[in-house]
Amino acid sequence: MSSASTMSPPAAGGFGEASFETFLKDRDEPAWLVRRRKDAFATFQATPWPKSSDEEWRRTDIRAFKLGAFAAPLRRQTSAADQTILAPLYDGMSAHYATGIAHLNASVARSADSSKLGGALFVDLATAVKEHPELVERYLLTQAVTPDADALSALHAAFWTGGTLLYVPKGVKVEAPLFSLIGLGGAGNVDMDHTLIVLEDGAEATLVRESTSLGRPDTPALHAGAVEIVLGRGAKLQFVNIQNWDQQTWHFSRERALVGRDAQLQWTVGGLGSRLSKVNQEVVLNGEGASAQVNGVLFTGGRQHLAYFTRQDHAAPHTTSDLLYKGGLKDHSRLVWRGMIRVEKDAQRTDAYQKDDNLVLSDSARADSIPGLEIEANDVRCTHGATAGRVDEDMIFYARSRGVAREEAIRLIVEGFFANVYDRITLEPVRETLRQAVAAKLEQRAETARNPS
Amino acid sequence: MSSKVLKIDNLHVAIAGKEILKGVNLTIRQGEVHALMGPNGSGKSTLSYALMGHPNYEVSEGSVTLDGREMLELEPDERAKAGLFLAFQYPTSIPGVTVANFLRHAVTNVRNPERKEGEDLISMRDFRKEMRERMDELGMDPEFARRYLNEGFSGGEKKRAEVLQLSMLQPAFAVLDETDSGLDIDAVRIVAEGVNKVAARVSTGVLVITHYKRILDYIKPGFVHILYGGRIVESGGPELVDLLEKEGYDWVREKYPEAARDEDEMEQHAAAGQLAH
Ligand SMILES: Nc1ncnc2c1ncn2[C@@H]1O[C@H](COP(=O)(O)OP(=O)(O)O)[C@@H](O)[C@H]1O
Numbered sequence A: 001m002s003s004a005s006t007m008s009p010p011a012a013g014g015f016g017e018a019s020f021e022t023f024l025k026d027r028d029e030p031a032w033l034v035r036r037r038k039d040a041f042a043t044f045q046a047t048p049w050p051k052s053s054d055e056e057w058r059r060t061d062i063r064a065f066k067l068g069a070f071a072a073p074l075r076r077q078t079s080a081a082d083q084t085i086l087a088p089l090y091d092g093m094s095a096h097y098a099t100g101i102a103h104l105n106a107s108v109a110r111s112a113d114s115s116k117l118g119g120a121l122f123v124d125l126a127t128a129v130k131e132h133p134e135l136v137e138r139y140l141l142t143q144a145v146t147p148d149a150d151a152l153s154a155l156h157a158a159f160w161t162g163g164t165l166l167y168v169p170k171g172v173k174v175e176a177p178l179f180s181l182i183g184l185g186g187a188g189n190v191d192m193d194h195t196l197i198v199l200e201d202g203a204e205a206t207l208v209r210e211s212t213s214l215g216r217p218d219t220p221a222l223h224a225g226a227v228e229i230v231l232g233r234g235a236k237l238q239f240v241n242i243q244n245w246d247q248q249t250w251h252f253s254r255e256r257a258l259v260g261r262d263a264q265l266q267w268t269v270g271g272l273g274s275r276l277s278k279v280n281q282e283v284v285l286n287g288e289g290a291s292a293q294v295n296g297v298l299f300t301g302g303r304q305h306l307a308y309f310t311r312q313d314h315a316a317p318h319t320t321s322d323l324l325y326k327g328g329l330k331d332h333s334r335l336v337w338r339g340m341i342r343v344e345k346d347a348q349r350t351d352a353y354q355k356d357d358n359l360v361l362s363d364s365a366r367a368d369s370i371p372g373l374e375i376e377a378n379d380v381r382c383t384h385g386a387t388a389g390r391v392d393e394d395m396i397f398y399a400r401s402r403g404v405a406r407e408e409a410i411r412l413i414v415e416g417f418f419a420n421v422y423d424r425i426t427l428e429p430v431r432e433t434l435r436q437a438v439a440a441k442l443e444q445r446a447e448t449a450r451n452p453s
Numbered sequence B: 001m002s003s004k005v006l007k008i009d010n011l012h013v014a015i016a017g018k019e020i021l022k023g024v025n026l027t028i029r030q031g032e033v034h035a036l037m038g039p040n041g042s043g044k045s046t047l048s049y050a051l052m053g054h055p056n057y058e059v060s061e062g063s064v065t066l067d068g069r070e071m072l073e074l075e076p077d078e079r080a081k082a083g084l085f086l087a088f089q090y091p092t093s094i095p096g097v098t099v100a101n102f103l104r105h106a107v108t109n110v111r112n113p114e115r116k117e118g119e120d121l122i123s124m125r126d127f128r129k130e131m132r133e134r135m136d137e138l139g140m141d142p143e144f145a146r147r148y149l150n151e152g153f154s155g156g157e158k159k160r161a162e163v164l165q166l167s168m169l170q171p172a173f174a175v176l177d178e179t180d181s182g183l184d185i186d187a188v189r190i191v192a193e194g195v196n197k198v199a200a201r202v203s204t205g206v207l208v209i210t211h212y213k214r215i216l217d218y219i220k221p222g223f224v225h226i227l228y229g230g231r232i233v234e235s236g237g238p239e240l241v242d243l244l245e246k247e248g249y250d251w252v253r254e255k256y257p258e259a260a261r262d263e264d265e266m267e268q269h270a271a272a273g274q275l276a277h
């Protein structure tokens, strides 16, 4: 095995030249967009596939990932059966949030109730292309994320399907939280969702996005997506992104936020599902006084492998970023976190913090935390740290001495471990979703412990 | 209510292969208050940990029965359900778990020993009401219940939180391991009164481990024992407390030279251990 081997040829198959032509015909999109897709496709073909010698892929092995086995999804009408698949989760989210958009298998299945948007524009991306081309043309893959980031970003830029646009005009404050649900179900096995959020000066909004598998067969699936956030002066966004794919799904996501002058971003990621995840989550503080809080709740089991690469780029003075990631691992799973705080020369008075804590629940699980700093300014405060540990036996004994049995004690302690990140999330339904997902994964542990196979 | 008996019989306990307790005998009946005194490193905490079943404390010989039922065969949580309680000298903090949530789990399990994990917890309303009353008795701010257990608590707050748990769990037998240390005199009184109230309510048998007389002015022991060199060398009435307060342990050393040798060795060990920390 050569260590610098290409992990998988980008062997075109469903993403090759011929398929791309079919895909473009099927989309029937305006010329500017077709041109963009073609440029991205050329970039994709010219960009080398990840190699295991690349820093970002050294710990993350995708040799088993066969791109050629998948194909770009074509347009389709959602059926009554699709609605049935979506209903429980959609209705559940509707109970907590004002209104939302749902996609199933890369096609829009439910649209938001525009009467509940308080002046914002919240539509699926295909509709946005038709009705607000100037917005899409201006923001889509031009500023926050660009197709040349790596081969998977280029792939996404050429083949994105589905997707949502949240656009909040100047000064508009959307009080009620919105949601976006992205599902793969039935025979659907490819999702190329794109989430684009633009808040103009002084605008405010909250969006909860959840991606999940809904009764899929035991076959491989692919998500190659992107999230773009652009915040104008003094804008405020609370964005939650929960990834809960099944453990057959390959998850690749390029996510970047540009935070303007005095704007405030709170960005929470939940990484629970997928077979393998490779996520780049980046915030760029490019206006004076901008601030970002980044929260991560990650929990893995089985043979899951989740890799998160975070960046906090301080490009303007007096900017603040505060990142707290917490991970729990069981079975043979693995978490990789590599965080970078970068402070540019002009970004004086930067205050940056990053911390990654992991709770390792099994001898065979492994967490790698690699914090990093690149500082070119001289008047800054940057703090970083990482911890990894087992569930403390003294805590377990203490709880047991009060009548709480071992498994229940561990559950309490694990829940407590995540509490300081939950405490930062003001949306109770989000905390509850994360709590329940973590509890469900812990429960699986008890079952495997009872029936060792 | 029938009166239960906690019987410690010839208990030998080792830590990391080193024998600390060398045959402890002690019988406590419900409703009785016993005091256990002894110098630092004499094995008092070792006794309390061994009673509760801490895995690092190896019992090589002896038995501990509660109403005839062997405790040493039970897991720590089963001992708690059987009616044993230990107020720790150094309570552990559990980050992110509130006092109220922790206690609700504890109370649910102790009151429903047959409960399976995942089954309902006791009703939030009833629990809250009861906890408020107990906190009131102990002069605790209701906000305290929402803090994370022992996280950032002062020494005194930790001890109070232990007694709050004691008063909610209402055990048949409670060991208080230096619950008075680190408390000012008012706090000692409040905590002691709290213990007395539970003891009166459910007739708890109490073993008070302490260095000082002052807590024993409030929780009045009928029986006083001196643990020295890993065994109980003297047992008597309250007059023993005054004697130790006045004379220290010199007379104990002289009277029990063999225990004194063991005690010296253990104290050295303890000092070395403290240096290592
Ligand atoms: N975890 C431990 N590992 C090794 N030795 C210990 C440990 N805990 C206590 N000891 C030793 O056991 C002896 C008794 O300690 P302890 O029971 O804490 O005494 P006391 O509570 O009476 O002060 C001391 O010599 C101490 O050094």
Ligand SMILES: [Mg+2]
Pocket (backbone or CB within 6 Å): B044, B045, B046, B089, B177, B178
């Ligand atoms: Mg002690």
